[in-house]
Amino acid sequence: MKALFAILALASTMAMAEDARQLAVLPVPAQEVLRQDMRDNLVALNEILSLMATGKLKEAGEVAESKLGQSAMGKHRSKPFEARPGPNMPPAMHSIGMDGHRAASEFAAAAQAGDRDKALALLPNLTAACVACHFSYRIR
């Protein structure tokens, strides 16, 4: 166990020493909007997990669709271009984000339909895009 921790600590130090993630250069206003969105994402995720844990599937589905799903796409459309994170991202990064919205909507549909088994099976997909993007891209 101790050895495992040592290896993990070493691995994370190495990961920090050479950050292999691609730098996405976003205009400063878009960076600020993105980081605010991200904090909201985390709150939404926490809300969804809490609702699932207490059997409130319909509510979990509603939060997932409105905050993370395809309904949450394009919400910065009316902002100046430099304040819109999505269209300022490299296309591959943007498409990870859109995959995440799609996955959240798929989960939301199952949860709103009250299909507990399917919703649970799709639940890990909610964080898959977060992980994929965070491991591949940084903005500073």
Ligand code: HEC
């Ligand atoms: C398309 C890429 C992408 C996706 C998808 C994504 N993130 Fe992020 N996230 C980022 C980037 C880029 C940053 C900023 C990293 C930096 O500061 O360099 C970030 C930062 C964050 C932060 C820190 C915010 C702050 O105040 O600095 C949180 C929390 C976060 N993300 C949560 C999430 C969660 C939860 C999800 C999934 C529901 C998610 N993110 C999905 C790209 C993404």
